[in-house]
Amino acid sequence: MNITEIPHVTKPAGVSWESFIIALTLYLTGLLLSFARWYVLLRSYGVRESFQRVSLAYLSSYAVFSFTPLGRLGSEGYRVTIILRDKPGPGVIASVAFERILDGLAILGLFLGWVTGVILGVDPLYTSVGFMVAVPFLLSLQGGLSRYSIRIEGWLNRLPRVGKYLSKFMGSDSPPSKEPERAPRLVSAFITVSMWLINMLHIAVLLKALGVRNVLLGAPAVLLVEMLGLGLPVPIPAGLGVMDFLTAITLKAAGLGTGFVGQYLLVERVIITVIPGILGLLAMVHLGVKLIWRRRGNGYIDNL
Secondary structure, eight states: OOGGGSTTOOOOOOOOHHHHHHHHHHHHHHHHHHHHHHHHHHHHTTOOOOHHHHHHHHHHHHHHHHHSTTHHHHHHHHHHHHHHHHSOSTTHHHHHHHHHHHHHHHHHHHHHHHHHHHHHTSOHHHHHHHHHHHHHHHHHSSTHHHHHHHHHHHHHHTSHHHHHHHHHHHSOOOOOSOOOOHHHHHHHHHHHHHHHHHHHHHHHHHHHHTTOSOHHHHHHHHHHHHHHHHHSOOSSGGGTTHHHHHHHHHHHHTTOOHHHHHHHHHHHHIIIIIHHHHHHHHHHHHHHHHHHHHHHHHHHHHTO
């Protein structure tokens, strides 16, 4: 019997082009916000770099993350190197460390809120989102997070081989002389929360297209396992297989059929890995061409 013939029962058609475009637009919007967050943090540590350069460096790091086994750590090191070539000095590494701390706090808040909702028997959507918003904001009010990020930069500078490499680009191994003030810390926390909410919405759009009934309940859980899978420092391009395995288990537990689980994983990979990775390759080529042009220009000037 065809279930579509039964009254009030419909079979979801899967992810349409419209759903795909909406989800992709939401994800790319979150990506643009991540550029803005890094720009704000760099300036708060005293690193004066243009927004275009910061955006290109961040975007090109997605090519490293998506297509090489260097993964998350390699992509972070790549964009740090790009900025340090232009603006050698302390603060760049601390800004990235502060980013990761904010994202980690958002993950922690999401997890704690979800567990709290389940234990108390209330809707986990409200508790998980509430904790995800509250934790980064409350901890950003104090300067402890920024001081801790400076300690991370100092720790990296003292590593035997890595420290020499960093000192070569930075020109010194001294810590940043300027700490972020409260305003940029709170702005960064606000951007972080906005990014995560937008990411949650893009997941909700895909889940809705696949027929998940309570997408606002499932989206936080899927977002949590995806971020855990992508954030692990495994030597696999974009955590391929790790994130997919965790997400598949979550979607199956939510009652999604095997075919729709596979469709979600494929579409989600295109949105969060393939398209940003291709855009990152284009940004990398652009940065490389500009570097070659600059070197040729300097050589011409030296020969005058």
